[in-house]
Amino acid sequence: GESVGLHLPTLSVQEGDNSIINCAYSNSASDYFIWYKQESGKGPQFIIDIRSNMDKRQGQRVTVLLNKTVKHLSLQIAATQPGDSAVYFCASDNTGTASKLTFGTGTRLQVTL
Amino acid sequence: DAGVTQSPTHLIKTRGQQVTLRCSPKSGHDTVSWYQQALGQGPQFIFQYYEEEERQRGNFPDRFSGHQFPNYSSELNVNALLLGDSALYLCASSLVSTGEAFFGQGTRLTVV
Numbered sequence: 001g002e003s004v005g006l007h008l009p010t011l012s013v014q015e016g017d018n019s020i021i022n023c024a025y026s027n028s029a030s031d032y033f034i035w036y037k038q039e040s041g042k043g044p045q046f047i048i049d050i051r052s053n054m055d056k057r058q059g060q061r062v063t064v065l066l067n068k069t070v071k072h073l074s075l076q077i078a079a080t081q082p083g084d085s086a087v088y089f090c091a092s093d094n095t096g097t098a099s100k101l102t103f104g105t106g107t108r109l110q111v112t113l
Numbered sequence: 114d115a116g117v118t119q120s121p122t123h124l125i126k127t128r129g130q131q132v133t134l135r136c137s138p139k140s141g142h143d144t145v146s147w148y149q150q151a152l153g154q155g156p157q158f159i160f161q162y163y164e165e166e167e168r169q170r171g172n173f174p175d176r177f178s179g180h181q182f183p184n185y186s187s188e189l190n191v192n193a194l195l196l197g198d199s200a201l202y203l204c205a206s207s208l209v210s211t212g213e214a215f216f217g218q219g220t221r222l223t224v225v
Contacts, residue, residue: 036216043218046213046214098146098205098207099207100161101148101158104155
């Protein structure tokens with residue numbers, strides 16, 4: 001079956017530093033990946049996505065890297081801010097769309113001043 | 114433009130009861146998916162509705178059922194509630210052709 005896992009449950013970074021959150025997936029058929037941010041008491045918020053025909057995609061302060069060879073995904077957040085503190089999930093799908101996402105357990109990002 | 118809205122926000126039910134949760138998708142979206150998120154875990158896919166039909170289903174028992182209406186809104190029904198059904202229930206909407214699912218705030222269901 002498909003599983004998506006995260007390497008670290010908690011990541012603590014200083015304000016202004018860059019953050020890197022990693023994720024491994026097991027299903028080689030996965031072709032669509034999304035990073036979500038979830039703050040306490042709220043639903044997951046879409047951050048950035050990437051399809052399997054790409055290996056890098058950039059957004060505002062965020063970059064997602066995809067390594068299909070080792071089935072690894074990472075989210076880089078530049079100049080981390082206190083407002084970035086949240087739980088981050090990677091999710092994958094093998095239909096090319098977000099029709100049946102498989103989520104990991106999440107990484108909690110703590111930004112210290 | 115309203116995003117995905119869910120109701121109610123919180124709900125307490127007794128074991129054995131039935132519950133109905135509601136979701137209105139983001140404007141322009143035609144697909145609704147439901148997820149269950151236990152405390153400290155990632156969301157788990159329950160099922161997806163498109164064109165008023167269940168298109169995909171995760172590993173959830175038949176006690177979990179749903180419906181999609183012509184205006185694309187959706188309901189999630191859970192029968193014979195168990196304590197283990199306590200969770201945050203999330204609705205996500207998308208366009209079937211593009212993906213990029215957007216989530217609502219969720220309904221926190223507590224079964225006592």
